[in-house]
Each structure stands twice: as structure tokens, then as C-alpha cells.
Amino acid sequence: MSAAAGVGTAGVGTADVGTGELGLRGPSAQVGGAGPATAHEPGVAARRHWRPSRVAGTGASGLLLVGLGLFILAPLGMLVLWAFADYWFFPSAFPSVWTLSWWKTVFSGGDLSTAVMWSFIFAPTVMVISAVVCLPAAYVFARREFLGKRAMMMTLFATNAFPKMGLYIAMASVLYALNLMGTFMGVVIIQLLNTLVIMTWIPAAAFASVPPSLEEAARDAGAGPWRTFFRVTFPLASPGIVVALILAFLASFDEAQGTFLVGVPNYVTMPVQMYSLVSDYPGPATAVFAILLTIPSLVLLALVRKHVFSSTLAEGYRLR
């Protein structure tokens, strides 16, 4: 990790993003393989099985699993059941009458479909603008040494260093002054800020992992700088860039707090709609909407799961 400290953009993340093979999968082989207990002889392990501490350990792990289930899985499972429930009263375990009518309510509702539309307009817009703004910067950070580079990367880090709602409140006053409050551009700006770190640091690590010698070879063979970039550098760095694009899309798609402050009432996206759904709509309709909102996150994050596990995300929080 000390090596990562010195090299600027190229850090531990380089290997992760560049190869796409490392990450939890690689190291997790250790879990099955050379775990500490397997180092002992089987006899010792068997004897240990009867020790009170061992039994307590098994009990504790069972408890942990039940706790996690109650804490994480049960609420989500209930939400899914709610989406199909007509009558479900305390304290019965399952709905007494099932229905699909809540799905019809959501799909026919004017407000709700508008929210879906705005979500799918804002997220791609923000993703594209973020890419246009940040990818060249990422390339420069990865390839060039210049005065103030560290300071510049630290400045980007400010987006993570401020408590979000406080920051949005402060921003809102400036957006008022610039006549951007309640406008399309205002919402784009507030969502864009959440993508800057992702869109700069992850692609920068990806660009840095492309050996400069390959670019030089292409230049020697007569390729111009643009041709070199688009035929050599970009394809090699593309896995990291795709991850950053997807994460930026999701950052915008799931952003609720800032959009709530800046966009309401003109631009209500799906997560913002959730705030009012919770108080204004019957529970099951909210559950249906919640499931619809979760699907894109679920699908897109499943696509980049490997990279997320490889602590690429965490790189955005590491000072260099």
C-alpha cells in the first residue's frame, strides 16, 4: 500500500480496474485454501470441535446470520410481498388476499410515469456530461506530471468531504442567484457533482494501467495522437471506463436529496417521488414503485459487481 502512496493516480486501483480479474475472487481463494485452521492436523481440528468456545462460535455465527437476515433480507422480502398484497393485517405472516391491482395503479398513474421518464432523462444526460468533462481530465491526471496535480485531485475530493444536505443547501442559494433553481440545468449540476470523483479517479487508474510503451509503438508505426488514443489507449482502458460510466449513471439515477431540494416541483425523479409516495399513496403502491426503482440498480450493479468488490470504489476515498 505504501507503493500506492507515491504514484499518484495509478494506485492499487490500477491493477483492479486494468485487469478486471483481481479483487475479492482472487484473494477469496484464500478462504477455501490456506485458511489458518487447515494448517493444523485433522485430529486437532476434530478435538477442537467439542470445545465450548467452538460451540459458542457456531452459535454466534448462526446468530449473526439470523441478525443479518432480519436486518437486511426480511425488510426487502416484505416489500416484495407488499407489492402483491390486498389485505395484510397484524400479526399474520402473509397477506390474506393477493392482488395485482397495485401494479396497474402505478403503470396508469400520471405522476408516477412522469417520474420514470425524468429519471431516464437525467441519468444518461448526467452520465454523458460527466464523461465529457472528466475523461480528458482523467487522461491528463494519469499521463502527465504537472504542478498542482495533487492539489487538483484533492479539490475533487471535496465532493466527498462535505455533508451532503448541508452542501446542497449552500449550493441552492447560489443556484437561486444564477436563476438555476428548479431548472433542468440546476438538477444536472447537482447530480453531476456526485459523479466527478467516480468519473475521474476510476478512469485515471484505467488509463494509467495502459503501458505508455504501447502508445509509443503506435506512434512509431505512424499513428497520429487521436488514432493512437482511440485505437490503443481507449480500448485497453475501456473496462475501467465502462465501470465508471455505470456507477455515474447509478449515482445520478439514485440521487434523491439534492434533486429533491433543487428540482421540486418541476423535475421529480423516481427516488424523489418516493418521498411523497411514502406519505401520500397506499403502502402497496409504494412497494411496487420501489421494486421498479430497484431493478435498474440491481441489473447495472450486478454487471459491475466484480469491480465494485475489487475495492475500486474505495479508491475514491483513499488519499494519495
Added chain:
Amino acid sequence: MPVGVGFVPVLITIVFIGLPVALAVLYTLGKTGGLNETIARVAQHQVVAKHGFTLGAYRNFIDSKELRSDLWVTFWVTVVSTAALVALSVVLALFVRFSKGRVGRLVSTVYVVPMFIPTVIASYALVTFWQQNGKLAGILHALGLPSSWVPGFTSMGVVLGLVCTNIPFAVILLASSMHGVSDVLIEAARDVGASWPRVVWSVILPLCRLPIIIIVTFTAIGTLGNFTIPDLMGPNAPQMLGVAMTDYYQSYGQPQQAEVMAVLVFLAALALSGFYVWASRSERRRVSAQSGAK
């Protein structure tokens, strides 16, 4: 490519983060001119400095009993949820790192689930599950326990919600760093007679200092500025500052008071960031000193 393009995202950050923060500080000190003029024109109950600065807006904050209790609840929710998150994520990461077989795999599948769920949905699902007439109350009832134990719409529920939504980030960070702790070190400690708790405390955790510092800093900052979770899961009063400042800004027409709260959480975050920079510098020095000694 010109170095200048690197400046574009930085410029956006300066214009839309640096400038607003500076203006917010000035506004709370009674400066209503310049870019603050627009918001100051619609504001009610604001303190204006005739010349120099005034701390009047901050005095109003401290004089308000409601806001004092909002500040206090923000403080303890942040401390308790961060501490609980670190404790729980250490346990989970140890599990992911060392347990073999089905339970370990199951745990490492379950803990990442909240990452795939937008925060709004997760907090709604949680609060539906454990509100007074929710299913958790039903489970408690079936077990013969008082169903009033459920944490729905309480500040303790907010703590649990924060822990739940932050678990993936924390455990991923910790687990990846625990995978870096070599088995050789652990076996060496075991061979000289160290118990498992001792190994965790004296070998594994010291090697995971940096990720723990990262988790503490960023969950605490995230909690200070959180709106979604306390808004959907918390009580109507006392509110966490993230909710209170939104209400003062949007509903009560008191942007200056809202910005006072914003500046207060900025100051707390500044202290946390300072701690983080100091801790990661000293950690880096320590690591490089060690690798230099080899």
C-alpha cells in the same frame, strides 16, 4: 492533450462547492450582499450585519431549544451509528476472511445486498418492516415479547438504518484489507500461544487501521449530511440537522438558519477530514518506515 483539461472538473468543484460554502459562511455571519442577495430577499427572520460580521444567527440557533436538541440528536446518532458500524463490519469482515463453508459464503452474499438497493428504498423497506404495526412487531408478538420494542420512527431506528445502508461499503473495504493480512503472520501469532481475540486485536486490526479510519470519517460525514434516512425513518422531533435544515430552507422560509446548520455540520466534517488527513499521513509514514527498515 493539454494539461488544462484536467482543470475542468476542478473548476466545476470550485464554482459549485467552494463558492457556495464560502457564501454560506458569509451569509450566516450576516453578509447579505453579492450572490447572497437573491436568497436574502425572500428570507424571513434573518440577522443582517450593518458593518463587519455578526454571530446573531448562531446565537438564535443556540437559543432555540428545538434546534439544540436537533444538534444533540445529530451528534449522538453520528457517534453511535459510526461506532456500531465499525464493530459490526469488523465482525463481518473477519467472517468473510476466515470462515470456510456455507455460513461464510452466505454471510458474504447477504452483506452486499444493501449496496444494490437505492437508499430511499432500503430505508422505506426497513421502516415498513419495523414500524409499530409492521412485521417485526408481529414476530416479537409471536415470540411473546412486547411488540413496542420495534425501532420504527425512533432515533435508534435511524441508527440501525444508517448501519444497514453503510455495511457494504465498510465490509468491502475492511475485507479487502484483511485479505491482505498474510496467514503467515496469524499462524506465527497462534504458534506462540495467542488466542483468537488476541490475534484479531493485536495483529489483524492494527493492519487494518487505514480502512477503519476511512470508514469512520466517511460514514460520520455521510451521517451528518444525511436527509433520506432520518426523514423516512426518524421521529418528527427531534430531527437530525439534515432534515431540520431542509425544512428551514424549503418550508419555513428561513434559509439563513438552515445555512447556520449547514456551516455547523461543515465544521464537524472539517474536523473529521483533518483527523483523516493526519491519520492517513501518519499511517503512510509508519508503513514506509517499516518497509524501509526491511
